Amino acid sequence: MYKLDRILCPTDFSDYSLEAIRFAAFAAREFGGSITLMYVDTFEKTPVGRFIMTEAERNEHRKMIESFVYDRCREIISQLQLDPDQTHYLVRFGTSYREIISEAEEGGYSAVALATQGLGYASPYLIGRTAERVVRLCRAPVITLRPSEHPAPFKINTILCPTDFSEYGNYAIPYAISIARRFKASIILLHATDLSVSQPERLMEKFPDPMLYHQYAHEVTFDRLVGRDVEPENTIERVVLERDVDLIVMGTHGARGLRRVQIGNTTEEVIRRVFAPILSITHPFHRTVFPRRFKDEYQDSPKP
DSSP, X not given: OOOXXXXXXXXXXXXXXXXXXXXXHHHHHHTTOEEEEEEEEOGGGSHIIIIIOOHHHHXXXXXXXXXXXXXXXXXXXXXXXXOGGGEEEEEEESOHHHHHHHHHHHTTOSEEEEESSSSSOOOTTSOOHHHHHHHHHOSSOEEEEOOOSSOOOOOOSEEEEEOOSXXXXXXXXXXXXXHHHXXXXXXXXXXXXXXXOSOGGGGGGGSOOGGGTOTTGGGSOEEEEEEEOSSHHXXXXXXXXXXXXXXXXXXXXXXXXXXXXXXOHHHHHHHHHOOSOEEEEOOTHHHHHSOOOTTSOOOOOOOO
């Protein structure tokens, strides 16, 4: 069973990032788990940090950053009333998205939780640069949140699980079921089709059998919906509002997205537009197709 019991929370200590930490703490508390606050210092990747600092200056800089992060994390624990025994922190030095992804995968975290603003955020019409790269490249599940001006207490009573009926789309279903069982929530399986489909009700029979994906699926209440719109993200956004959805669980790769080149178009649009937390799931296919990461370079083929 999938558990949100170890969640990595990258933060730049902005107000935006606090929302993701709050949700991570809420989920981890339910699963009896912990969260890890992570700060990535990028100064050493700047021209000044890379070419001008001496080794002694670099070591002194790192000590200063570690002390700063420790103090700020203690403030967050107090501010958000987190359990200090279940809240850890760490500091990394390098490029933000690379360090986050490496830690998430090598540390075996159950998820990464981060806000779509801050950490490279540049426009209200785009998700943050770091968030986009983490969702696109990370092979661990990623929770993204679009911060609200009026944050409310978190709850998970209704989970939306969109599917395009592909293997990649359906792979998110067991994750949704595991979380639904823990929170005693119901699941809405949604297929969004375009306006060219004249009889969308005929698609109801194509919904997968949840029992094929989770042995305890019978303990969860399911509702199945087929929506029609110009774009599937419009249907997803409408259902989130109409059904008071608390969490969206969806794959990053479906019929409309090419993994590691861009996030699936629908996933990217939903992350950008919807305020509900979104758990993005990658298919394990990518664990074997792309086995090497940032620390390992692909060698050029030997010349004849």
